[in-house]
Amino acid sequence: KQEVTQIPAALSVPEGENLVLNCSFTDSAIYNLQWFRQDPGKGLTSLLLIQSSQREQTSGRLNASLDKSSGRSTLYIAASQPGDSATYLCAVHTGTASKLTFGTGTRLQVTL
């Protein structure tokens, strides 16, 4: 059974810092990995999707990398802003197509 873990569970950084969120998964037979953002009490917003054949994806200040063989992904956020404060979830497509298994999430707070 696929298990997805995210470290740290919570993170507080001052505005302007670059930061890295980590995601690890136990079964490397994934189709792709997706990073989401969730604001309190809200739905999920897709940030980046990395196919299993890719090593990284970039969107603005966000860069996600994937090392499938070691079961790891990182989300790099450059020049963090208070508006980045949210919970970040990684999810892997595994087994049956389109079944997403989510990680435990990292709650990020960016302070002024």
Added chain:
Amino acid sequence: DTEVTQTPKHLVMGMTNKKSLKCEQHMGHRAMYWYKQKAKKPPELMFVYSYEKLSINESVPSRFSPECPNSSLLNLHLHALQPEDSALYLCASSQRLAETVTQYFGPGTRLLVL
């Protein structure tokens, strides 16, 4: 337009009530999903529909009954729920049931069962 809408935003129901959650998308997506998310936990998949047919049921209790009346609509009928069913219910859609596509999520319905 990459919007998935869900109604109602909030719902309070008793254990003997019958209610329904509604999800709608107009992106032409042919796969739709229901997830359940408990507080401070990640979302867990409940059901997947592909071309209006139930494709995946993750051993969800029968008090939850999904329905996909057309390609744009997904309902979740609720009956005789338990307090532990209180959660955020998220709907999502994707172009098709495939490993290469992104899932788009709605804002969720926050359900409280008394």
